[in-house]
Amino acid sequence: MTQPRILVTGATGKVGGAVVARxxxxxxxxxxxxxxxxxxxxxxxxxxxxxxxxxxxATALEGIDSVxxxxxxxxxxxxxxxxxxxxxxxxxxxxxxxxxxxxxxDKPGEAITMFHTxxxxxxxxxxxxxxxLRPTGFASNTLGWADQVRTTGAVRAPLARLARPLIxxxxxxxxxxxxxxxxxxxxxxxxxxxxxxxxQEQQVxxxxxxxxxxxxxxxxxxxxAMEQMKAAGYPAELVEAVxxxxxxxxxxPEPVNDEVxxxxxxxxxxxxxxxxxxxxxxx
Numbered sequence: 001m002t003q004p005r006i007l008v009t010g011a012t013g014k015v016g017g018a019v020v021a022r023x024x025x026x027x028x029x030x031x032x033x034x035x036x037x038x039x040x041x042x043x044x045x046x047x048x049x050x051x052x053x054x055x056x057x058a059t060a061l062e063g064i065d066s067v068x069x070x071x072x073x074x075x076x077x078x079x080x081x082x083x084x085x086x087x088x089x090x091x092x093x094x095x096x097x098x099x100x101x102x103x104x105x106d107k108p109g110e111a112i113t114m115f116h117t118x119x120x121x122x123x124x125x126x127x128x129x130x131x132x133l134r135p136t137g138f139a140s141n142t143l144g145w146a147d148q149v150r151t152t153g154a155v156r157a158p159l160a161r162l163a164r165p166l167i168x169x170x171x172x173x174x175x176x177x178x179x180x181x182x183x184x185x186x187x188x189x190x191x192x193x194x195x196x197x198x199x200q201e202q203q204v205x206x207x208x209x210x211x212x213x214x215x216x217x218x219x220x221x222x223x224x225a226m227e228q229m230k231a232a233g234y235p236a237e238l239v240e241a242v243x244x245x246x247x248x249x250x251x252x253p254e255p256v257n258d259e260v261x262x263x264x265x266x267x268x269x270x271x272x273x274x275x276x277x278x279x280x281x282x283x
Contacts, residue, residue: 010070018173061089076118092129165194168269210275
């Protein structure tokens with residue numbers, strides 16, 4: 001049987017890069033959508049294109065069976081044209097969505113949940129085969145603390161007691177590979193999580209253990225954190241969606257499940273493992 005040829009978007013990011021690496025290591029033909037020069041494993045084909053310009057995708061999609069889609073924008077504007085373009089070439093889309101879609105914590109008007117919900121709807125209505133992966137928070141998002149850890153030995157952030165089952169990017173990739181190369185997850189929306197709830201204070205302590213020196217968590221007010229992010233250039237709609245959603249998780253934490261193990265046969269990696277692997281980023 002001919003192996004499927006896969007196009008990976010977001011191929012230079014943490015999750016997309018892990019998907020590319022895992023497919024390539026398994027000998028699956030994989031093509032990476034890039035906007036410029038990119039470092040990729042030897043033998044991986046890089047093709048330029050931009051999800052913001054559907055007309056630029058034709059070459060990347062030529063001969064492709066399945067697409068791993070990571071949407072890089074904060075709204076669904078333009079997504080319909082992208083999905084139509086994919087549908088002219090490929091037969092399957094595996095979309096990296098969010099655990100917040102369809103959950104009890106979903107709040108009308110929340111920017112991030114809204115665009116993921118709309119992307120899922122568009123893909124399901126497209127006639128393509130589909131899977132929507134719904135991971136909890138990414139362990140790799142804690143890399144946003146790296147500068148503070150390196151320079152001050154402390155993380156100044158809100159919500160010290162916020163607990164989440166952060167998921168390793170390699171586990172998201174392992175599930176994604178099952179979705180693009182087998183029929184096991186067709187029409188499914190698996191919620192995939194890390195193996196345990198850890199507070200942000202505990203996450204920081206584990207980073208300290210991984211780098212061999214203590215790291216403190218210094219809690220600041222939510223309003224202060226929001227203003228700092230806006231001043232740093234983050235879009236207001238992102239800031240105003242992320243922090244209230246996180247605050248809500250104090251009372252309504254995300255569930256923990258064993259879907260990663262059920263789907264891949266391997267237990268989800270712990271945050272301690274992630275921190276040890278990424279310790280050089282914090283030193």
